[in-house]
Amino acid sequence: MSHFDEAGAAVQAALDAGARYADARVMVCRTESMTARDGAVEDLGSDESAGLGVRALVGSSWGFYAVPDLAEPAARAAGRRAAQIAAASAQVAGPPAELTPSSPVTASWASDCVVDPLSVPLSDKGDLLVRATLAAKEAGADLAQASYAIWDTHKWFVSSEGHRVDQHIRECGGGVTAHAIGDGEVQRRSLPGQYGTRGWELIDELDLVGNAPRLAEEARELLTAPLCPAGETTLILGGSQLALQIHESVGHAIELDRILGWEAAFAGTSWLDLTRLGSLRYGSELMNITIDPTFPGALGSFGFDDEGTRAAKRHAVRDGVWVGVLAGRDSAAVAGLDYAGSVRSDGWARLPMVRMTNVGLEPGPHTLDEIIAATDDGVFMDVNRSWSIDDRRLNFQFGCEIGYEIKNGRRGRMLRNPTYTGIGPRFWQSMDMLSSETIAWGTPNCGKGQPGQVGHTGHPAAPARFTDVRVGVHG
Amino acid sequence: MSAELQLAAKVVELVRELAGRSAEAEVTVRHHALALTRFANSAIHQNVAEATTGVRLRLHLDGRTASGSSTLTSLDGLRSLVGRTIAAARVTPPDPAWAGLTRPAALRISAAHPGSGEHSGLAFGFDEATARATPAERAARVRAFVDAAGGLETAGYCRTAYVSAAFANTAGQAVEGRTAEAAMDAIARDRGADGVARLASSRLADLDGAELGARAAAKARAAVAPAELPPGHYEVVLEPTAVADLLQNFAVFGFNGKSFVQKQSFAELGKEQFDPSVTIVDDPLGSRGEPAPGLPFDDEGTPARSLVLVRDGVTQAVAHDRTSAAQAGVESTGHAAPASRSWGPYPSHPRLEAVPAPAGTSTGASAAVAESARPLVARMRRGLLVTDLWYTRVLDPKTLVVTGLTRNGVWLVEDGEIVRPVSNLRFTQSYPQALAPGGVLGIGAESVLLPSSWDDARYAAPALHLASWKITGNASG
Numbered sequence: 001m002s003h004f005d006e007a008g009a010a011v012q013a014a015l016d017a018g019a020r021y022a023d024a025r026v027m028v029c030r031t032e033s034m035t036a037r038d039g040a041v042e043d044l045g046s047d048e049s050a051g052l053g054v055r056a057l058v059g060s061s062w063g064f065y066a067v068p069d070l071a072e073p074a075a076r077a078a079g080r081r082a083a084q085i086a087a088a089s090a091q092v093a094g095p096p097a098e099l100t101p102s103s104p105v106t107a108s109w110a111s112d113c114v115v116d117p118l119s120v121p122l123s124d125k126g127d128l129l130v131r132a133t134l135a136a137k138e139a140g141a142d143l144a145q146a147s148y149a150i151w152d153t154h155k156w157f158v159s160s161e162g163h164r165v166d167q168h169i170r171e172c173g174g175g176v177t178a179h180a181i182g183d184g185e186v187q188r189r190s191l192p193g194q195y196g197t198r199g200w201e202l203i204d205e206l207d208l209v210g211n212a213p214r215l216a217e218e219a220r221e222l223l224t225a226p227l228c229p230a231g232e233t234t235l236i237l238g239g240s241q242l243a244l245q246i247h248e249s250v251g252h253a254i255e256l257d258r259i260l261g262w263e264a265a266f267a268g269t270s271w272l273d274l275t276r277l278g279s280l281r282y283g284s285e286l287m288n289i290t291i292d293p294t295f296p297g298a299l300g301s302f303g304f305d306d307e308g309t310r311a312a313k314r315h316a317v318r319d320g321v322w323v324g325v326l327a328g329r330d331s332a333a334v335a336g337l338d339y340a341g342s343v344r345s346d347g348w349a350r351l352p353m354v355r356m357t358n359v360g361l362e363p364g365p366h367t368l369d370e371i372i373a374a375t376d377d378g379v380f381m382d383v384n385r386s387w388s389i390d391d392r393r394l395n396f397q398f399g400c401e402i403g404y405e406i407k408n409g410r411r412g413r414m415l416r417n418p419t420y421t422g423i424g425p426r427f428w429q430s431m432d433m434l435s436s437e438t439i440a441w442g443t444p445n446c447g448k449g450q451p452g453q454v455g456h457t458g459h460p461a462a463p464a465r466f467t468d469v470r471v472g473v474h475g
Numbered sequence: 476m477s478a479e480l481q482l483a484a485k486v487v488e489l490v491r492e493l494a495g496r497s498a499e500a501e502v503t504v505r506h507h508a509l510a511l512t513r514f515a516n517s518a519i520h521q522n523v524a525e526a527t528t529g530v531r532l533r534l535h536l537d538g539r540t541a542s543g544s545s546t547l548t549s550l551d552g553l554r555s556l557v558g559r560t561i562a563a564a565r566v567t568p569p570d571p572a573w574a575g576l577t578r579p580a581a582l583r584i585s586a587a588h589p590g591s592g593e594h595s596g597l598a599f600g601f602d603e604a605t606a607r608a609t610p611a612e613r614a615a616r617v618r619a620f621v622d623a624a625g626g627l628e629t630a631g632y633c634r635t636a637y638v639s640a641a642f643a644n645t646a647g648q649a650v651e652g653r654t655a656e657a658a659m660d661a662i663a664r665d666r667g668a669d670g671v672a673r674l675a676s677s678r679l680a681d682l683d684g685a686e687l688g689a690r691a692a693a694k695a696r697a698a699v700a701p702a703e704l705p706p707g708h709y710e711v712v713l714e715p716t717a718v719a720d721l722l723q724n725f726a727v728f729g730f731n732g733k734s735f736v737q738k739q740s741f742a743e744l745g746k747e748q749f750d751p752s753v754t755i756v757d758d759p760l761g762s763r764g765e766p767a768p769g770l771p772f773d774d775e776g777t778p779a780r781s782l783v784l785v786r787d788g789v790t791q792a793v794a795h796d797r798t799s800a801a802q803a804g805v806e807s808t809g810h811a812a813p814a815s816r817s818w819g820p821y822p823s824h825p826r827l828e829a830v831p832a833p834a835g836t837s838t839g840a841s842a843a844v845a846e847s848a849r850p851l852v853a854r855m856r857r858g859l860l861v862t863d864l865w866y867t868r869v870l871d872p873k874t875l876v877v878t879g880l881t882r883n884g885v886w887l888v889e890d891g892e893i894v895r896p897v898s899n900l901r902f903t904q905s906y907p908q909a910l911a912p913g914g915v916l917g918i919g920a921e922s923v924l925l926p927s928s929w930d931d932a933r934y935a936a937p938a939l940h941l942a943s944w945k946i947t948g949n950a951s952g
Contacts, residue, residue: 034567035817041568043817046543046559048552051527060518063610066525068546085522088610092617094518123566130568143737147817179739186739186873262515264669265630265662266928349525386868388901390880395901395948397878399870417870419878421901423952450632451511451523452929473947475876475903 002166003028003052006075007158010054013079015160019056019086021099022079023159025306026052026070027348032118035147036129038137042145044122051348056082060096061089062330066349098333100340102309104162109303110169112296113199117150117172120200132176132208139213140220141178146208148174149195149444151456155306163308171197171299171456173442176208180219187222187416189215189401192240192383195442195456197301218402221414228403228418230472234375235420236368236465238382241400242361243441243459249424250282250289251359251457253393254316254324255342256331258354267448268391271424272322274335280322283428286364286464289317291326291342293357298458299442300359302344306352309341316359320429328354346453353449360460364434368463371433378406379471381418397421397473420471433465479504479528480641480651482548486532487643489557498561499535499576501644503774504528508606511634512613514661517621522610531774531813534560540570544813574797576646577776577807583760605655605679606637616659616684620672623688624663627695631661635679636931640770648776654769657682658926662883663691668701668896670694670843671863671883673716675926675933677761690845694862697843698884701896703949710858710916711944712888714845715923718827719934720864720879721906723927725755726822728872729907730784730792732799732810733819739872741907742790748907750915751788752830756781757822758935759809769824769933775811782808784822788912796820826935830918843884843893847919848938853891854917855940859900860886860893870903878903878947901948909941916940 003026014022028050035042052075053066063086067078129146136144151171158164173195179188191211196202237245257263258270272280282289293302293311304310307329316324326342327335331354345352372380386399403418404411438460446455476484483502490500506528513521530553533542541563545556613633621629634657641651657679662669671694672687713721734740741748749755759769759779771779775797783791795803796811799820810820829847844852844860852860867879878901885897908914919937926933 036568040571041540042572043814044541044563044567045813046541046563048543048545048547048556048559049529050547053525062521064521064523066523066527068527068548081524085524085610088614089512089519089522091611091614092514092517092519092621094516094520121566122563123568126566126568143739179737181738181873184873185871260516261628261630262520264515264628264664265632265660265671349527351521351523353521386870386878388866388868388878388880390899390901391865391882395880395899395950395952397901397903397948399868399878419870421948421952426952447929450513450634450928451509470952473878473903475870475874475878475905475945 003070003156004158004164006052006070006072007156009072010052010075010079011158011160013076014054014056014083017080017083019058019083021057021160022054023157024052024054025348026156028154029347030118030152031150033149034125034129035145036133037145038143039130039134041126041130049347052078053348054078054082055351056086057097058083058086059090060093061086063089064351097330099329100332100338102161102329105308105310106164109167111197111301113170115200117170117200118152128208132212135209135212136176136178136216139216141216142181143179146176148172148203157308159308165304165308167303169197169302170199171195172200172202173444174203174206176212176215178212178216178219180223182223187219189219190383191215195299195444196297196440197299198297222402222416225414225416228379228415228472232468232470234378234465234467235469235471236371236375236378236380236406237463239437239439239461239463240441241382241384242464243461244384244387246359246361246459246461247443247457248387248389249393249396251356254326255354256325256327256335259325260331260334266450271392271394278323281320282317282322282425283320284431285320286431286434287317287320287428288362289359290362291316291324291357291359295358295440295458295460298358298440298460299444299456300357300458305341306344307340312341326354326356346455350451350453355455356457358440358458358460363436363438363462366433366435368435368437371435371463371465372406372411373409374433375406375465376408379415379418380404380406380411381420394424396424417474418471419473420469421473422469427466430467431464432467435462435464438462477639477641477651479506479639480649482530483641483643486530486553486557487645489553490534490645493557494536494561499645501533501576501775503531503640503642505638505640508637511632512610512617513632514617515630517629519614519617530556532556532560534564535573536561536564538569539564539567540573541567572798574801576644577648579647580778582650582771583778583780601653602655602678605635605657608635608679612679616682619684620661620688623685624692627663627665627692629661629663633659642772642776644776650772650776652771659687660926661687661691663695665695666699668695668698669883670698671716673925675924693842694884698896701898703898703951704900706946706948708943708945710855711941712848712851712855712860713939714848714862715925715936715938717861717864718936718939719925720867722825722827722934722936724867724869724875724877724906726825728869728875730794731819731821732793732795732803734872735793736799736802741873741875742793744790746790747788747912748790749785749788749910750912752915752918753785753788753910754828755785756783756826756828757794757824758826759824773809773811774813775807777807777809777811779809794820794822823932826922827937829920829922829937831920845938847921847923851917851919851938851940852888855888855891857889859897860888874905875907876903876905898950900946902945903947904945909944914942916942
């Protein structure tokens with residue numbers, strides 16, 4: 001069933017109420033999630049949500065209103081209300097808002113999906129999670145948890161410029177975690193929670209049950225492993241951790257709304273200065289970061305963003321030089337850029353905003369084994385445990401679940417509570433080896449905006465090596 | 476009876492019709508109207524509103540449990556919700572941890588509860604004006620903030636929210652309540668230095684944009700041209716905005732009933748884990764002086780009440796829903812939430828008790844210092860005045876070692892006087908250790924009500940003077 005008519009009615013009502021531009025999205029969303037703990041299902045939820053959000057531009061200001069009612073009278077009322085809210089913004093108006101040109105498009109898009117995750121019997125899903133947690137318990141975990149999440153989203157987008165786009169996006173993912181509880185501390189090992197714009201085949205590939213015993217054994221071993229030593233050393237990061245490093249120290253930094261100060265009070269700004277776009281050295285020549293919503297199956301994939309801009313790949317960093325940003329039509333116009341395409345919202349009730357799509361690191365020439373073999377003295381770390389970065393996206397500190405010392409080209413002892421810290425560009429400039437073993441990691445919990453929104457982002461990444469990194473920061 | 480309670484009763488009726496009388500069901504209906512006026516570069520750039528009614532059903536059938544929610548509140552929508560939740564419950568594995576339903580119990584609201592107005596027949600509390608606030612009213616506060624900043628660049632938000640909610644279950648519990656909330660949180664910027672002002676209230680009228688704007692601007696101006704300090708252990712005065720972060724992490728990880736049951740929390744009941752000056756209370760119903768606009772019941776229908784978490788330094792309690800309470804062998808404390816079974820129940824309205832302080836001398840740059848922190852700063856020999864903590868993340872849940880950064884203003888204080896602004900610092904610090912016996916040198920005389928940046932939580936926080944805070948990095952790395 002199409003909802004173009006309701007979205008169109010909202011747009012027309014906003015125009016009639018004085019808006020000079022308006023767009024509306026109808027979204028019908030189904031989500032399902034399950035968690036299991038220690039051999040029993042702990043929580044099973046199935047949620048359904050449907051509604052319409054309309055955005056209106058009056059003078060220099062935006063207004064947004066959302067309702068859970070898909071009837072045309074409610075849609076028209078929402079359009080009028082959005083225009084009224086925009087008009088109220090004029091009390092504290094800014095420079096005239098413009099939009100980069102966008103060719104009107106009529107199109108449909110659907111993500112690839114081999115096995116519809118909502119069609120898999122709940123009993124099978126429950127059995128899988130229960131078996132995974134039991135396998136971890138039997139291998140020595142004090143506490144074992146497993147979970148999955150499914151998002152099934154239909155959206156219909158209409159703009160006053162003539163866009164009519166509908167999309168069906170199916171996403172899912174999951175993982176298993178084993179905890180070992182020691183005297184005064186807790187250690188954990190996880191299968192890196194993996195998420196993608198894919199079907200249940202992704203969960204099958206994770207092999208939750210098969211991986212659970214290893215995770216439990218490693219969690220127990222961590223309790224008695226030596227603490228990660230403090231100092232400066234060569235750091236090798238696994239792909240999972242590098243994905244988060246990209247997310248935090250590159251992805252957020254290249255969000256144009258942050259660069260323009262639109263997120264200054266909450267999410268923060270960026271150390272990047274637009275006057276240096278095209279010339280600033282962000283990292284070593286090995287560093288090639290792309291913004292690619294067309295990446296197959298990654299969690300930040302789509303056909304069109306929530307302003308109707310068609311998905312396209314572009315570079316954010318080329319050979320270490322900063323060359324691109326994540327932008328929306330209004331922020332791009334302010335910055336004088338000729339592209340947008342990175343605006344999304346987490347539901348019909350939220351205003352679309354600049355969001356990461358798939359921000360990833362292009363692969364390098366080596367393998368992880370080659371990188372380790374080429375390292376005389378260093379530390380390998382993987383799977384994120386804690387993450388923190390300052391409001392300009394410069395000063396970061398990450399903790400990983402597991403570390404290993406590297407001595408004379410070989411992986412040595414397991415290390416407990418590994419952490420590393422640094423300053424973004426200095427860190428990226430120290431990257432001297434990069435693997436070709438790319439995986440598109442998914443981050444389903446990226447928080448941004450007020451009211452808060454949860455974004456789904458993808459990060460293709462492979463293991464890499466960095467020199468002279470400070471490790472072993474402990475409380 | 477409110478529209479929300481009628482909806483909840485309807486869903487209970489549908490469960491009985493479609494699943495039989497043996498089914499145990501609990502239904503929460505929540506109408507949420509949220510409006511937020513957001514500004515940046517001293518102009519409103521996002522002005523949004525939404526009004527949603529959500530229905531959440533949790534069903535326990537033949538030993539199995541499932542939950543579902545929907546925003547589709549037509550009869551067809553409700554039937555669909557009940558039907559798919561029954562279907563889910565029938566095919567899930569057994570749920571041995573099911574703790575049963577809340578029996579009928581009266582709410583514990585008092586005359587002071589801000590949400591007790593119309594439905595309780597009490598004369599005051601719920602503020603209709605806040606619930607019905609217009610975009611123009613929010614914009615007027617933004618205008619006042621921007622004007623009071625005296626030409627500095629400003630950014631932030633003014634928001635109002637209204638919740639009308641009801642709960643019903645098949646055991647006969649049926650309760651309703653409503654709340655309204657307003658908050659303003661914004662910065663002023665001067666040559667790269669930020670100053671913040673933040674306040675929550677159950678009344679929009681309590682938010683004075685001009686006062687907040689002047690405070691943020693004073694902080695920003697005093698923070699210009701910061702110097703860098705080396706890592707190390709520093710004595711600190713944390714302003715209420717920073718103390719709210721401590722309360723949040725204590726609540727979510729320490730006083731979380733599930734974490735406690737799983738032995739992942741530092742909390743040990745009956746043990747003196749905090750300085751004797753520390754008392755922390757979760758107070759969802761608020762008081763006349765400190766309105767904290769929570770609902771008077773939780774998502775399992777358990778009446779909300781004050782819960783003393785720490786008294787005079789001794790850990791007294793953690794928050795429970797019915798599941799964690801059963802596992803701990805105690806009663807629910809009324810902290811069930813949609814995710815509490817998986818994430819764990821935690822206090823959402825914690826208050827660190829203020830302590831009447833002896834009069835202190837004023838500091839030289841007092842305009843930059845929150846009023847409640849001034850006597851504490853005056854007594855600091857050498858240390859840091861910290862306005863805000865940012866991006867805090869737990870390194871180990873058991874010891875509650877947290878890393879994060881300062882934000883929105885840090886100053887070096889010597890002999891009770893502000894000496895100079897300091898650039899932002901990274902810390903890695905065990906929060907319980909920082910507040911351990913002997914660690915607390917002073918607590919401010921006034922608790923300030925502060926909004927959460929992410930959810931509906933509220934923090935009532937005074938300033939806090941601590942003997943040691945571990946700084947592990949600075950702007951250089």
